[in-house]
Amino acid sequence: MFHYAIRRLLWLVPTILAMALVTFTIMHATPGSPLDPIAEGANPLSPEAQKNLAVLYGLDKPLYHQFGIFLWKAVRGDFGNSFVYKTRAVRDIIVTTFPISLFLGSMAFSLAVVGGLTLGILAATHQNKGWDYLSVSLATVGVAIPNFVLAVFLIILFSFVIPLFPTGGWNDWRNWVLPTVTLAAGPMGIVARFTRASMLEVIRADYTRTARAKGLGERPIIFRHALKNAFIPIVTLLGPMFAAVGTGSFFVEAIFRVPGMGKFFVESMTGRDYPMIMAVVLTYGVFLSLMNLVVDLAYGLLDPRIRY
């Protein structure tokens, strides 16, 4: 177990290097340059100005050199200054905005897991009855409908028709409700579907029948015997779920005006803000890889049959 964790941690290094290299290649292999004017159809900067800017940002050096410099600085947590927000260091932007995204993501994640498990269990224990249909339809809707579309419906319903929650902003808990629900819907649907399938399998297992035969009530059977085993395959879902919540948050943050990292993600890419792009992609990449690692380790702890 310990050795496995160490080996996985070490594997992170080449993975992240490859990620940085792919991103760097895409940035530089595609037409266009950060020295181009931002406004469409504007006159380009004079050649001297372009040259000076290129020198200032190190864009005049050969690409492998640029990549080397990037790595050398990134290792020490220095991502340089943003090309778009010229006076702000990329690091500062990330440090102030990532926690907000993380907070929103964690709330959505918890809601998705708790809500999904509840829906799934209800569906499995009431198979082919009202609860089952309700939770299966909710799960399907959650999975199928894109979160920015869901956001529109939720705003109309809970901000305009029934004015319960504000349409955006990030001041108190009332601001948090709609973005969290929007972001959680998709992952919650996935968890619910898996929980239902997994529970149905476990409920038919021999040990559940044994538990019932020895006279246990329905409640301890479900919670102590069935759920524990049904939960194991669901853990594998959590890794991809982090990714879904992470990428989903660009849209949700934009619609509900949440001051998280999502805004910079899209902005940096359309504005060819090279340092910002690298930082944002790698922040997400490292975070997701770490979460996947945690999930895999948790899987091993929960299921004693698994040996590393």
Place this chain on the structure above:
Amino acid sequence: MATVSPTTAPPLSVTVARAREKGTSLTRDALRRLRRNRLAMAGLVVIIFLALVAIFADVLAPYSYTKTNFSRLNEPPSREHPLGTDQIGRDLLSRMIYGARVSMLVGLGAQLIVVSIGVPVGALSGFIGGRTDLLLTRFIDVMYAFPRLLFVILVMSMLGAGLMNIFIAIGLTGWVGIARQTRAQVLSIKEKEFVDGARALGSGFTRLLLRHVLPNALTPIVVAVTFGIPEAIFTEAALSFIGVGINPPTPSWGQMVGEGQQYLRSYWHLCVFPSIAIAGTMLSFTFFGDGVRDALDPKQN
């Protein structure tokens, strides 16, 4: 999850022979199951409707999707404009109709690219094995570590908006999943007796792969494609929503939601109709995809 396809069951030849006697092939059997699934059929009806709208957009649309009328901005639905007009006085219904064309094109076109990269890569990787497999698997793993949507947005903002670039971006990132699945499938099938048998009878590499292994690996690929289509449609909508998808003035539902969403309080219709279109399309494809999966995989209940 037990996503064992019927083709991996050992007595395949026996099942097939028995089915032939009774006059039903595996495919016909699956089609029958699909036809009985009401939700899937409802989904299919909507999909066919959308496809027809997309094909006959020129005939169906009451106005041109670019024609502006500055004396009638942001009008709510009326008799002349059944779904109202947008910020610069264009007919919303006409734009929605052409939006269907974009969605359908992206859904099918992107999947075509995804399949034509993913299936060969996965099949070769699994079938050849050895160092080729190791190399390709490592590459696939790295690509898999990227959150897909993030990667697509990156590629799109670098290439610039446009339908062709959407195909490229989704194709470049989407093949990984199908390649993985095909590889896993090919790995398990190439160990089967009938493949050994075919090899013993003198089938060469190409013939073995194309005639014996791939046809039996098809089920999960078909399922992956049915789910890949709505995913591509969603990706296009998401890209256009943030403004790096379809080039204006070509209308796209995602772009309409993105633009209309700023005026949600005053002009609800701008955003609500395209939202309903996206939601309906996604749901229909999901129902249909679920149906196809259940029909091809009767063991999973």
